[in-house]
Amino acid sequence: xxxxxxxxxxxxxxxxxxxxxxxxxxxxxxxxxxxxxxxxxxxxxxxxxxxxxxxxxxxxxxxxxxxxxxxxxxxxxxxxxxxxxxxxxxxxxxxxxxxxxxxxxxxxxxxxxxxxxxxxxxxxxxxxxxxxxxxxxxxxxxxxxxxxxxxxxxxxxxxxxxxxxxxxxxxxxxxxxxxxxxxxxxxxxxxxxxxxxxxxxxxxxxxxxxxxxxxxxxxxxxxxxxxxxxxxxxxxxxxxxxxxxxxxxxxxx
Amino acid sequence: xxxxxxxxxxxxxxxxxxxxxxxxxxxxxxxxxxxxxxxxxxxxxxxxxxxxxxxxxxxxxxxxxxxxxxxxxxxxxxxxxxxxxxxxxxxxxxxxxxxxxxxxxxxxxxxxxxxxxxxxxxxxxxxxxxxxxxxxxxxxxxxxxxxxxxxxxxxxxxxxxxxxxxxxxxxxxxxxxxxxxxxxxxxxxxxxxxxxxxxxxxxxxxxxxxxxxxxxxxxxxxxxxxxxxxxxxxxxxxxxxxxxxxxxxxxxxxx
Numbered sequence: 450x451x452x453x454x455x456x457x458x459x460x461x462x463x464x465x466x467x468x469x470x471x472x473x474x475x476x477x478x479x480x481x482x483x484x485x486x487x488x489x490x491x492x493x494x495x496x497x498x499x500x501x502x503x504x505x506x507x508x509x510x511x512x513x514x515x516x517x518x519x520x521x522x523x524x525x526x527x528x529x530x531x532x533x534x535x536x537x538x539x540x541x542x543x544x545x546x547x548x549x550x551x552x553x554x555x556x557x558x559x560x561x562x563x564x565x566x567x568x569x570x571x572x573x574x575x576x577x578x579x580x581x582x583x584x585x586x587x588x589x590x591x592x593x594x595x596x597x598x599x600x601x602x603x604x605x606x607x608x609x610x611x612x613x614x615x616x617x618x619x620x621x622x623x624x625x626x627x628x629x630x631x632x633x634x635x636x637x638x639x640x641x642x643x644x645x646x647x648x649x650x651x652x653x654x655x656x657x658x659x660x661x662x663x664x665x666x667x668x669x670x671x672x673x674x675x676x677x678x679x680x681x682x683x684x685x686x687x688x689x690x691x692x693x694x695x696x697x698x699x700x701x702x
Numbered sequence: 703x704x705x706x707x708x709x710x711x712x713x714x715x716x717x718x719x720x721x722x723x724x725x726x727x728x729x730x731x732x733x734x735x736x737x738x739x740x741x742x743x744x745x746x747x748x749x750x751x752x753x754x755x756x757x758x759x760x761x762x763x764x765x766x767x768x769x770x771x772x773x774x775x776x777x778x779x780x781x782x783x784x785x786x787x788x789x790x791x792x793x794x795x796x797x798x799x800x801x802x803x804x805x806x807x808x809x810x811x812x813x814x815x816x817x818x819x820x821x822x823x824x825x826x827x828x829x830x831x832x833x834x835x836x837x838x839x840x841x842x843x844x845x846x847x848x849x850x851x852x853x854x855x856x857x858x859x860x861x862x863x864x865x866x867x868x869x870x871x872x873x874x875x876x877x878x879x880x881x882x883x884x885x886x887x888x889x890x891x892x893x894x895x896x897x898x899x900x901x902x903x904x905x906x907x908x909x910x911x912x913x914x915x916x917x918x919x920x921x922x923x924x925x926x927x928x929x930x931x932x933x934x935x936x937x938x939x940x941x942x943x944x945x946x947x948x949x950x951x952x953x954x955x956x957x
Contacts, residue, residue: 477772568792571788571790571793572786572787572788572790573790573793576786576790576791577792578750578751578779579784580779580804581780581804581807582803583776
């Protein structure tokens with residue numbers, strides 16, 4: 450029993466050490482601006498622009514549900530224009546960052562882990578090193594930077610689409626006019642509502658990309674290894690979003 | 703000059719190299735033969751710092767590879783071309799981009815880079831394939847592009863990891879000719895890892911047999927062909943019944 454526990458603890462500590470070394474190497478590699486600068490723009494398009502359809506899809510349906518759910522919950526005891534308040538706050542502070550983040554943990558995290566994992570098992574990462582490139586500068590830094598910069602943009606757009614979707618739903622399905630919805634939306638609005646969501650989105654982007662890169666570059670053992678690390682990257686990415694979500698709530702709210 | 707000095711390397715419980723020592727002189731081609739899984743590729747990867755020894759040293763021009771800092775290692779790698787077993791071409795890039803990626807690190811002008819890449823493609827008889835992607839190439843063509851990518855760097859040393867594995871005899875002979883041509887034109891020092899004896903006899907100045915993690919025998923092609931060592935004879939003749947030690951095959955059972 451004691452033996453099994455000590456082996457497990459040693460395994461965790463080894464894993465923590467590996468992650469620490471990886472983060473240190475990535476930080477060091479970020480000095481090689483000439484290597485990653487051009488590649489970051491390509492990754493911004495792949496990670497950001499190509500994620501827009503799924504983000505908009507999520508936002509549209511979340512906006513519909515939020516407006517109907519809030520109207521149902523108020524049960525006439527609360528003025529209906531608070532639907533606008535609820536939709537706005539919920540989209541900006543929580544639902545756009547978290548739901549889009551979770552979706553992108555699948556799309557972006559899996560994409561990065563599978564791509565880098567395949568490169569690892571086919572010796573393309575080794576080839577990169579023999580050509581005097583640092584894989585962290587060439588592969589990791591552009592992806593992490595692109596995700597950190599593009600996640601807030603995608604989340605901001607998703608929040609806007611969600612609010613518009615909530616407004617259209619309120620006007621058409623609830624007994625609420627546009628001025629009333631806007632009144633509710635502006636009622637308790639603070640600038641923090643916006644930047645809080647965007648700060649969270651930045652941290653989600655960085656975490657998902659780092660986790661995808663770490664698992665991709667740790668891949669061993671062919672196709673099975675690629676599948677295993679990709680799945681792990683998605684699961685860890687989703688977990689990290691929920692942990693970071695709670696962390697930012699405690700620290701910033 | 704490349705020197706392996708008493709190198710030990712294990713992966714978990716599996717001891718791959720156990721006191722591996724070998725000198726490779728300037729300008730010569732040394733072929734390392736041995737059973738699959740005997741650690742030939744592992745030894746080769748130590749030369750470019752892709753792996754670090756658990757014990758012992760690998761020296762290139764007097765520099766201990768695993769003691770080099772980042773810049774030192776990068777400088778060393780720019781002098782070494784590595785031809786991978788399955789070519790390891792970047793599959794999202796065209797042949798041209800594969801060739802020029804390494805050249806971009808050498809601060810060449812655009813004209814020099816273009817000339818160098820075209821010369822290298824011409825050396826492997828693949829001019830006209832610049833815009834193709836790795837998925838559009840045959841196995842032999844991929845190996846030739848891998849060779850062109852390595853020689854485009856104009857390296858001092860060339861390391862070949864199983865250059866003819868998986869190829870038909872004619873394509874393998876073409877690769878052998880290319881290796882000889884490369885050596886004649888560029889005067890490089892080479893280490894070739896293979897278990898293809900036709901290739902070993904064709905390209906090697908000396909042949910070293912890796913067996914159970916260490917060098918069993920090293921000598922000229924003629925010396926190896928006339929060896930009385932039962933383990934080496936068994937391997938070079940490809941006849942399990944010829945040698946006394948059938949354990950060798952079992953020992954090298956994993957890739």
